[in-house]
Amino acid sequence: MKEIVVISGKGGTGKTSITASFAYLGGKEIVVADCDVDAADLHLLMLPDFAKSEEFYSGVIAKIDQDVCTKCGKCAEVCRFDAIPVINYQYVVQPLDCEGCGYCARVCPVDAITMESQNVGDWYISTTKVGSSMVHARLGIGAENSGKLVAKVKNETKNIAEKQDKKYVLVDGSPGIGCPVVSSLSGANFVVLVTEPTVSGIHDLKRVYELVRKFGINAGCIINKADLNSTVEKEILQFLSENDIDHIANLPYDETFTQAMTNGQTIVEFGESKVKEILEQSWNKIKELA
């Protein structure tokens, strides 16, 4: 089983639209994972049925029992996150500031502080509109630990792929270089970098590739909206060749992507087009490279 992860560094380069196209083309030969749990959108095109749903608990938050508290202030003193201010003569934990380290609970002389598990979101196992299995999630509002939810989604996806004896796992990653991306990348066999020829696109591509290289994973690149700026496109091509990154394909600047999306469809099911042909070739190439 090979795990293919699609990431971009910069958001809005077309990562999810392209991943959905591959998920459509891959059909039942793959299992799909949406690891962009912060702003998951893949379900809008793959129409999973949300057949199985489970809550995800991760991390803890301090809670002070005011009846037991003697207001000694030790908790606020040790808290490095300024999460326990005095409000109306009471020490009160601010959930958005609390990191869940539990230091306050350990030093409380009267055991007034308990650490409560946090429901940070829900995750789902679904069947998509093409009949493939898909694991996806929704992170709770302002929740932490998105990296752990990503790890959960990925592990479930791998289990399903093994059980169903599928050859490929296709993962939609998240933007950035932080913990959710690190979680998306761990264990991957091949990374597809989706970029665009803009000053931000190439800047973010270089940063995220540095992370990919730390993991030692082979990578290929799709340049979306490639005809938008030929100067930057050439810079990207040069960067790819200097770093032995496979140039998988160029896609044109094409608003049909948006029209298909508005229809709840991937671009490869939205009539015959040049883009469809390129994406079919790209998917075949990625399977070979993975």
Next chain:
Amino acid sequence: MKIAIASGKGGTGKTTLSTNLALLLAETEKVILTDLDVEEPNSGLFIKGNLIHQEEKFKMVPQWNSEKCALCGNCQKVCNFHAVIQLVDQIIVFPELCHSCYACSELCPTNSLPMIPQKMGELREYQLDDLTFIESRLDIGQEQAVPLIAQTNKYVDEKYSDEIIKLYDAPPGTSCPVIEVTKDADFVILVTEPTPFGLHDLTLAVETMRELDKKFGVVVNRYGIGNDDVIDYCESEKIPVIAKISNSRRIAELYSRGSLLYREIPAVKDELVKVLDFVKGNLARGEM
């Protein structure tokens, strides 16, 4: 006054709005723009100022001192993040998992885990006429954006008064880094695009802002593509649509080169003026 520019979905135009707004404002008054998308900071690609200050940013992590250690295992027990592990006769620290809570260090009976600074990124400050531009960049391999965002916020707060308009370019999403950027803002501008992805992620961002009890409004970018669902949603939720920036290939091309839009396209400047009027109108009425 602090104004954060956020989105749910990435690539909707946060940086475009932040940089254009900041430079337009700076034509008439002092303004500070801070790029807090520390994982992928892009505002600096559009602003060419003079570097006036630069500093490395550190987070504190424990370092094991084997001489005094009694191998009691307390550090491993108190670490909720599995960042300190005891393996037979040694203690191993995983700095990338450490949240700098100091519990292991301060609760160690033999003081064998002193906290030492570890570099996590860099802050740079630039000046371009009346615009002060500050950005922080997270080092590759560092997983946590929040500590760097918090330290950058502190730097800006200590150096500049809140009398000056402060703009903040936020990271995408709705999780902890976004909360860290928006929790102290007086107003949040949510940038979206009129597509199903844009709408879906906007609803998540709106829920987040309501949870934080923030005042916010929406700027619709790439207006004209997709459908009217975003506009209908804002209307039914009584969310002000402050401005609409039209979809055009010309704008995409200018952006791709790192050019500022409002100096080339008068219609974009008109929309930015609407944003400024809205924000300043709220300020004048004492609503921020």
